[in-house]
Amino acid sequence: MKTNYKYPFANYATKCPKCGQRRFKQYLYSDGTPIHPTVGRCNREESCGYEYKPKEYLESNKILLKNYTRPTKRISTVKPKPMYVDLGEMKSTFSNHNVNRLILFLCTKIGVEQVYAAIKRYFIGTLRYWNDWATVFWYIDQVFIFFDIFMNNFSNM
Secondary structure: OOOOOOOOEOOOOEOOOOOOOOOEEEEEOOOOOEOOOOOEEEOOOOOOOOEEOHHHHHHHOOOOOOOOOOOOOOOOOOOOOOOOOOHHHHHOOOOOHHHOHHHHHHHHHHOHHHHHHHHHHHOEEEEEEOOEEEEEEEEEOOOOOEEEEEEEOOOOO
16 A cells, blocks of 8 residues: 655655765655655664654744745746658658558458558658668648658558
8 A cells, every 4th residue: 555645754764964974865856856865764762762843843944834835846837849750751761561561451351442542641651770661650830740650561451
């Protein structure tokens, strides 16, 4: 049974501020960073017994729990630019359908005419990859530019 604590202990031990033994477990924020190097508990309860709780630390440093928010790391919001594929390279994948496992399978199930209509509609290609032939599904953006591919060789069909 997993329980979620507000300030969990670290999975590693550091030196205790009181006894100096490497048996001190620090309290952590929810993002995994230690609250303070002295905030934690020594696992030597009998001989050391040091414990400095997060609440005590926050109160002694006059940090209000209601108004306190942990500074967060700034995450970059820059979206990567898509890589567009040359139209000639994309068109070169519209051959060799006779070795494409997915197309051969679909031809046996729904018929050749319907399969080739789907190939034209969804831009399904065939590419030499993985020492075999792979099916290529082109990703197309809103202005009908081909910019990425998903490949599968359907070897388990």
